Amino acid sequence: MSTLIEVPQPAHAPEPLPRPKRLGPRDVLRLGGHGMRTRPLRAVLSALGIAIGIAAMISVVSIPASSAQALREEIAALGPNLLMAAPGRTFGGDAAELPESAVPMVRRIGPVTSATGIGTVNATVRRNDRVPESETSGLAVFAANPDLLTTLRGTVHSGRFLDGVTEKFPTVVLGAEAATRLGIESITPGQSRQVWIAGQWFTVIGILDKMPLSPEIERSVLVGWSVAKERLGFTGHPSAVYVRAEDDQVESVRGVLGRTINPEKPNEVQVALPSEALKAKRLADSSYNALFLALGGVALLVGGVGVANTMVIAVLERRREIGLRRALGATRRQVRGQFVAESVLLSSLGGIVGVLVGVGVTAGYALTKQWPAIFPPQALLGGVGVAALVGALAGMYPAMRAARLAPTEALA
Numbered sequence: 001m002s003t004l005i006e007v008p009q010p011a012h013a014p015e016p017l018p019r020p021k022r023l024g025p026r027d028v029l030r031l032g033g034h035g036m037r038t039r040p041l042r043a044v045l046s047a048l049g050i051a052i053g054i055a056a057m058i059s060v061v062s063i064p065a066s067s068a069q070a071l072r073e074e075i076a077a078l079g080p081n082l083l084m085a086a087p088g089r090t091f092g093g094d095a096a097e098l099p100e101s102a103v104p105m106v107r108r109i110g111p112v113t114s115a116t117g118i119g120t121v122n123a124t125v126r127r128n129d130r131v132p133e134s135e136t137s138g139l140a141v142f143a144a145n146p147d148l149l150t151t152l153r154g155t156v157h158s159g160r161f162l163d164g165v166t167e168k169f170p171t172v173v174l175g176a177e178a179a180t181r182l183g184i185e186s187i188t189p190g191q192s193r194q195v196w197i198a199g200q201w202f203t204v205i206g207i208l209d210k211m212p213l214s215p216e217i218e219r220s221v222l223v224g225w226s227v228a229k230e231r232l233g234f235t236g237h238p239s240a241v242y243v244r245a246e247d248d249q250v251e252s253v254r255g256v257l258g259r260t261i262n263p264e265k266p267n268e269v270q271v272a273l274p275s276e277a278l279k280a281k282r283l284a285d286s287s288y289n290a291l292f293l294a295l296g297g298v299a300l301l302v303g304g305v306g307v308a309n310t311m312v313i314a315v316l317e318r319r320r321e322i323g324l325r326r327a328l329g330a331t332r333r334q335v336r337g338q339f340v341a342e343s344v345l346l347s348s349l350g351g352i353v354g355v356l357v358g359v360g361v362t363a364g365y366a367l368t369k370q371w372p373a374i375f376p377p378q379a380l381l382g383g384v385g386v387a388a389l390v391g392a393l394a395g396m397y398p399a400m401r402a403a404r405l406a407p408t409e410a411l412a
Contacts, residue, residue, distance in 0.1 A: 039314070043346055046310040049302050050350025050390065051357060054383045057297070058358025061379040063365055070371035080273075081250050082152070082213055083243040085257050088270040096268035100236045102261045109260060111249035116151045117238030118217075119143040121228050123198035125172075125221045127182055131196070137181040140220045141197060142239070143228035144173075151242050152214050159187030159206030166205055167224025170231065172197070173206040175218040195221065198232050213274040216240070304347070304390040311343050311398035315405075323407045332403040339402050343395020344388050351387025355380055 085106075087096040098117075099105075106115040121141040124133055148154075149161045160166075161173055172195060174184060184193050184204055193204040202223065211217050228234035241261065245253040254273065258266035315322070322335060359375060366373040 042310055043349070046306050047346055047350030047353065049306045050304070050347050050387050051354035053297065053302070054351050054354025054387050055357035055361065057386070058355055058375075058379055058383050059361045059365075062358065062362040062373075062375050065374040065376055066362060066366045066371045067369075069374050070366075070369070073372070081245050081247050082274050083245060083250065083254055083257060084214075084272050084274055085241040085243065085261055086270050086272070087239065088268045090265075090268060096265070098238050098241065098269065099262060100238075102238050102241050105260050106241060106243055106257065109245075109253055109256065111246040111253050112243055113246060114147065114151045114244045115241060116145050116147045117241040118148065118220075118222070119225070119228065119234055119237060120239040121223065121232045121234050123232050125178075125182075126196045128194075129196045129199075137178075138219065139178050139181060140216070141228075141232070142217075142220045142222050143225045143232075143234050144222040145225050148222070148242070149208075151244055152211060152217065154211050154214075154217070155209045157186075157207045157209045159204070161206050161208075162222065162224055168226055169224070170200060170202045170227060171205045171224065172202045173208060173222045174204060175208050175220045175222070176210045177218040178221055179207045197221070197223070200231060214242070304394045307343055307347055307350075307391055308394035308398065310346070311339060311395050312401070314342070315339065315398050315402045318402075319405065322402050322405050326405070326407040335405075336399040336403040339399035340392060340395045343398070344391040347387045347391025347394065348384060351384040354387065355383045358383065 085098070085102070087098050090096050103115050103117045106112060119142060121143055123141045124136045125139050125141055126133070126135065126137075144162060146162050146164060146167060149156070156173075157176065157179075159173075162171070174182065179185065182195060184207065187193065187204065187206060194201045195204060196202075202221075208217065223232065225234075229236060243253065243257065250273070254271055257271045258269035261269050325335060359380075362375065363373045
């Protein structure tokens with residue numbers, strides 16, 4: 001007779017294992033900041049490379065923008081409607097010569113608002129009669145009329161400019177660079193300063209401010225037109241004619257200027273727009289921007305390598321922490337997110353510091369140059385964004401390495 005044995009049934013079915021909880025953004029950030037708080041010196045040193053790279057990139061972008069804005073304001077103040085005509089070359093290759101009637105002829109052009117000229121004087125200028133004739137300091141002597149300053153929209157730094165009276169006497173006005181080379185900083189009433197020109201003393205009555213559209217004036221000594229003829233053997237032929245035209249007629253005047261100055265040989269007249277030369281000069285001055293940008297990129301790359309190195313070391317030092325978190329239920333994804341977040345925070349901190357340093361460098365440089373400080377918004381936002389991206393890339397490998405650690409291996 002068989003006996004039936006009843007197997008006791010469980011009171012209830014076993015509960016399923018709990019699903020891993022997803023970490024919110026705040027939790028990820030808090031975990032990412034934990035490593036930075038526990039190792040502050042290492043975090044600062046790692047972020048320094050990122051900060052240097054971002055600062056260099058911000059400066060390279062912002063300084064040219066400030067320079068361009070200063071150039072626009074400078075040209076607007078000086079006037080983009082200035083034209084300059086100078087002698088060219090003859091068909092034989094010899095130096096041409098502008099006719100004496102060049103300035104009066106130019107003034108007949110309808111859209112021309114003002115015109116004047118300067119003439120090269122074959123004489124040297126020295127501080128005194130004891131300086132050898134060969135030491136000219138690279139300065140030129142030009143004959144000029146009183147309306148030169150008005151046409152060029154220049155300003156007097158010290159003293160006064162030539163007028164209807166002083167142009168008839170042995171007086172001179174120095175350009176900004178000429179005054180520096182001759183060691184004359186200012187004009188003091190009652191204390192006359194003199195220079196030695198072609199064996200004669202000339203009294204300095206004025207010093208001009210810098211004239212970016214007319215750099216030849218900055219390195220020159222200006223004497224009156226009539227005095228140059230009487231005392232210095234000036235022929236009366238202008239070496240340059242400056243023309244102001246109506247803003248919307250500049251190109252039209254430019255097209256007829258050569259034929260007006262020398263109707264028989266217009267090809268011997270060179271016409272230029274000084275504002276274009278100023279733009280070209282600024283472009284040449286900023287030719288190293290690409291190099292600086294590349295150096296900033298190299299610094300950023302080095303900073304990214306430093307961050308990656310820091311994160312790799314952090315993974316090795318925090319193996320027990322990683323193992324404990326895995327044993328308590330943290331998933332690979334959560335561990336990976338922790339280390340990526342730490343790397344991004346570290347690089348973002350460097351990016352923010354770099355942006356602040358770049359802004360400070362740009363503002364300081366613009367202040368020394370008397371430029372307006374311009375900061376393109378895309379550069380500021382892009383600086384922090386690029387830093388965060390570098391951090392994400394730099395932290396990817398260490399984060400994957402940390403996520404692959406088994407709990408038993410990490411706690412061993």
